[in-house]
Amino acid sequence: MVHFWGVRGSIASPGAATAGVGGNTSCVEVVCGETRIVLDAGTGLRGLGSELMGRQEPLALTLLLSHYHWDHIQGLPFFAPLYMKDAELTIVGARGTTSIRETLHRQMSAPVFPVRLDEVGAKLETREVTPGSTFAVGEATVRVARGNHPGGVLAYRIEHQGRSIVYATDTEHYACVDPALRALAEGADVLIYDAQYTPEEYANKVGWGHSTFLHGTDLARSAGAGGLVLFHHDPARSDARVLEIEARAREYFPASMAAREGMQIDLANARGAQAA
Template sequence: MLKTRFWGVRGTIACPYDSYMKYGGNTSCVTVQCDDTLLVFDSGTGILPLGNKLMANGNVNGSGNISVFFSHTHWDHISGFPFFKPAYAPNFNLDLYCGNLKKHGSSIFEVLSHQMANPTFPVPIDILQAKMQYHDFDAGENIKLSDEIHLDTCLLNHPKGATGYRVNFKGISVCYVTDTEHKKDGLDENILKLIENTDLFIYDSTYTEEEYPNFEGWGHSTWQEGVRLSKEAGVKNYAIFHHDPSHDDDFMDEVELDAKKTLASAFVAKEGMEIEFNGTCSGIKFGKFDDKP
């Protein structure tokens, strides 16, 4: 069994406003649970409610092992980490992966350490009591977590780079592809290869095509490009993700209506949404995740 949950779907900055509550205001955080193994993608502000849930449960299905995969380390993808309660608990084991820093002479430990340092944070990273392991790699490398869980990765087109991930588990796959800017002269072959025939494609859909010319070079894409990629790669379900902070619930309602006109399996990701894959993805269950203990 594989479950995907959206804990934060917003890009750039959190939006704690009434007109954003249908889709959610927290920044990027998605979990993929493969039986008893928990994978976390990005640690935006959405990782706070995830951490609270894990602490209420005491551990993760008895193991306490969590693997966190960073797309990159821009603020909206790491700002929740200092407030992730399991990182302060000695009964948790955290493996942190990042694929865009090594070639620039940096590391995920260095970035997170600088985030938790004066003058911007009151306590240093060495206050964390969880057992921490840091893994820097180059985007494009494969990662084997177990005999049944394999991750493919690819380099994304974003300032200083970012990493796209594909989780493969028992014949099911989920792709997490954010942040990235599409090409002018055709579809991104790196992404097409990564997402081929995937069951769920989560994609940086920050802008509409009408908005995009005003933000060229910022490193983000459009939901229309996500539709084109999905059709070309045979994607089964496409999640519109990384919503711009100017896009309120009414705006996102219109995006979903327009997207479904061109791709019936497209939908706008909502904070709290859970998607469950059973067997070989014969059925998908969408639902509001109850984050109460």
């Protein structure tokens, strides 16, 4: 099961114009049997944490970070299970100029945050991965590829019991379909792809590290993906405009849908299915 907790890009954008699609930044939960994987720790992570705390049961999950820009890590300090002694959290990502732990420690230190990362109650482990690597997370298998974003970004493919989902956000397209992402997304049931800009807007955003719905449909079609989820909506994009982009994408790839907070996709019936 795939559950979308945050679908916006760049900065959280609450308000009446964005309430339908949602204003929280990137966070997607993937449940594979007894294995829980979370993709990115944007502000949507806070809602997931609240839901998990309501279950009042021991918690173990793996957090896959695409990169460390604010809109992908700001939810971590507000993730309630992070402060629980019976919680186990493994954070996976690329090594930048510093380690994962050092990078995340910076946002949870004075003067910008009152609680240090080394003061949290959860058992916290980190794992650094590189493009091309494959590793196991509980019942699932995860593959890693490189995207195209300032400072670097990782894309992930999660496979479980013959089903697969690809998460490729904050990546900018090339003149051709990105061969690394095409290989990662080949035959995937669901492709979640950065569609922050329209093709018309992109002309003034070259080099900013984001893509369009049109290039998302090109990638989905080339890779033979079962469905395309348009993700990382521009924070200024109203609900009505997101729906317009969804309609335009379906002209090129009918199995396209815009990500919305609260949306769920059953991977057991992913191909050809609409989100709940």
